[in-house]
Amino acid sequence: MTDVLVEPEVASDPLAPVLKIECLNVDFHTIDGWVRVVDDVSLVVPAGTTVRLVGESGSGKTVTSLAAIGLLPPDTTRVTGSIRLAGEELVGASSARLSRRRGRDVAMVFQEPRRSLDPVFTVGYQIAEVLRRHEGLDRRAARSRAVEMLDRVGIADAERRFGAYPHEFSGGMCQRVMLAIALACRPRLLIADEATTALDVTVQKEMLALMNDLQDELGVAILFITHDLSVVAETCDWVNVMYAGQVVESTAVDRLFHEPRHPYTEGLLAAIPDPQRRRLQAIPGVVPAPTSWPTGCRFSPRCDYAREGVCTSGAIPLEPAGGAQLTRCARHAEIELKGVLA
Amino acid sequence: MSPLLVANGLHKSYPQGRSLWGRARPAQSVVRDVSFHVDRGETLGIVGETGAGKSTVGRMVLRLVEADSGHVSFDGTDLSTLSPASLRRMRQRMTMIFQDPFNSLDPRMTLRAAVREPLTLHTSLGGAEKEARVRELLERVGMRQDHLDRYPREFSGGQLQRIAIARALAADPDFIVCDEPVAALDLSIQAQVLNLLLDLQQERGLSYLFISHDLSLVRFLAHRVAVMSQGVIVEQGTPEEVFTDPKHPYTRALVSAIPTPRPTRVSRWPAGFPAPGPSRPATERRSR
Numbered sequence: 001m002t003d004v005l006v007e008p009e010v011a012s013d014p015l016a017p018v019l020k021i022e023c024l025n026v027d028f029h030t031i032d033g034w035v036r037v038v039d040d041v042s043l044v045v046p047a048g049t050t051v052r053l054v055g056e057s058g059s060g061k062t063v064t065s066l067a068a069i070g071l072l073p074p075d076t077t078r079v080t081g082s083i084r085l086a087g088e089e090l091v092g093a094s095s096a097r098l099s100r101r102r103g104r105d106v107a108m109v110f111q112e113p114r115r116s117l118d119p120v121f122t123v124g125y126q127i128a129e130v131l132r133r134h135e136g137l138d139r140r141a142a143r144s145r146a147v148e149m150l151d152r153v154g155i156a157d158a159e160r161r162f163g164a165y166p167h168e169f170s171g172g173m174c175q176r177v178m179l180a181i182a183l184a185c186r187p188r189l190l191i192a193d194e195a196t197t198a199l200d201v202t203v204q205k206e207m208l209a210l211m212n213d214l215q216d217e218l219g220v221a222i223l224f225i226t227h228d229l230s231v232v233a234e235t236c237d238w239v240n241v242m243y244a245g246q247v248v249e250s251t252a253v254d255r256l257f258h259e260p261r262h263p264y265t266e267g268l269l270a271a272i273p274d275p276q277r278r279r280l281q282a283i284p285g286v287v288p289a290p291t292s293w294p295t296g297c298r299f300s301p302r303c304d305y306a307r308e309g310v311c312t313s314g315a316i317p318l319e320p321a322g323g324a325q326l327t328r329c330a331r332h333a334e335i336e337l338k339g340v341l342a
Numbered sequence: 343m344s345p346l347l348v349a350n351g352l353h354k355s356y357p358q359g360r361s362l363w364g365r366a367r368p369a370q371s372v373v374r375d376v377s378f379h380v381d382r383g384e385t386l387g388i389v390g391e392t393g394a395g396k397s398t399v400g401r402m403v404l405r406l407v408e409a410d411s412g413h414v415s416f417d418g419t420d421l422s423t424l425s426p427a428s429l430r431r432m433r434q435r436m437t438m439i440f441q442d443p444f445n446s447l448d449p450r451m452t453l454r455a456a457v458r459e460p461l462t463l464h465t466s467l468g469g470a471e472k473e474a475r476v477r478e479l480l481e482r483v484g485m486r487q488d489h490l491d492r493y494p495r496e497f498s499g500g501q502l503q504r505i506a507i508a509r510a511l512a513a514d515p516d517f518i519v520c521d522e523p524v525a526a527l528d529l530s531i532q533a534q535v536l537n538l539l540l541d542l543q544q545e546r547g548l549s550y551l552f553i554s555h556d557l558s559l560v561r562f563l564a565h566r567v568a569v570m571s572q573g574v575i576v577e578q579g580t581p582e583e584v585f586t587d588p589k590h591p592y593t594r595a596l597v598s599a600i601p602t603p604r605p606t607r608v609s610r611w612p613a614g615f616p617a618p619g620p621s622r623p624a625t626e627r628r629s630r
Binding site: 046048049050056057171200201202203204205212227228229230231232233234235236237238252253254257267268269270271272273274275279280281282283284286287340 | 391392498500501528529530531532533534536537540555556557558559561562563581585595596598599600601602603604605606607609610611612
């Protein structure tokens, strides 16, 4: 289709990432003043790959993704650092520029497909709308492309379903429509925020397979945000684990399960229900709120390996821990952590 | 010994209202001919996808929803014939934990009041005894004494679910229906709540009807499993039978869809691609 989106920089260098976030900080304005919710986050998403961002509620994973697509409200948030989408800096970009990027170069799919769709317009109209807005297609051309997209995301009888309303579709079908809207303009990057969380397991499996196929077909890079460790391994290349606003481990997906290098990752793996064991290993305590992040390692109060001093003072950097794996653990060289796969 | 709870031929349908012309629409049947039993000290897991009717079954067992036909008997007593007063007495022995702890506790009740309420309803304890029992229960689920006068809004989801468990335990029940009790909780907190449920079962010989959409969870914690689809139990058995050798096509589809922690494709990460890089000051720092 249209090649206008391929910029020289990316076309010439296959290793240039679609998304590159460096030292991202996000602060929210609250009644108590500015509160940091994302702290020193760096990550890359190379073209055609799938990167998972994993974390529990309040870890800052959604805020990171909203920053990457420029959807944080500018008057109550402060974003510093660098976010490069296909080489273009987004931090400090005007809202008009961000708006042009959204839907065309980067698109997002959310957790609740039914709430993301507008109930008063047909699903077909909502797909065509993106094409008319970003590619300037006329009504008829937009319609035929929208039908094509519906067909691609696996909606049977797409021509007839074009005129259907969201309430006539199941949750899984609505999520397929969301995917069709997101991918209609062939973006370089798709951000999926808990996109399969509300779906039943069988539908979730279909969705993940569909995203994998569409990635093959369109070459889109995917940043997939989830709290569910069990879907992390599915069709994924790289994982970033977030805790209390920071990336604490960054690794290829197989190493995450074999050789975690951060105690938090180890704890999460041990908390997965396993019929071989009759008791789960729980991580004691709760995730700290952004206003009460501990000094030093933020996981240290809940960590069995923590030592007074090394773990409780100063900022702990994200460091290489063998190969390309990175960890934000001050004692990673001294401790032996267990994975779940032999 | 006879089972603690027996459900026999449960059936439930909901009327669909009338069409524009006043004609009655056919009723939608949500549970059809569901039968099972739960032994003493046993956990029966009910799994199924959205709309399978599993929550309706959980409610019919406690008569929170009245079944159209079929019987539930608890410890030899047929619940469907009980008068409201004797049903209330029976409810001392059977209770429920709901999915969403944020909505299942009264926001205007302190912890003390929330846990004390079932004691007032079901027991004839005096004030001091009740107070002692409330403290004992909250301590058992891992809450501190200084939490007693606080309100639900001051607690996290995992803490609230533990409070809900304390409340469910107050009247010393034999049987608890757990309807997706950890679905709203983070993984690290989920383990705390599940361990508590397992420990309590050992200590008190509790029986659970554990309803969940999460197959790996049910496999981990149930002694027997019933798989529901479209209002019908399609398969029942031990977790080993159901998960390693599923007989029904629906169960097979469900089991094959369980995500595994094994990477499912050859990594597409470009060879030699620089990792995100250790933290260092950004080359460009700009403020929006």
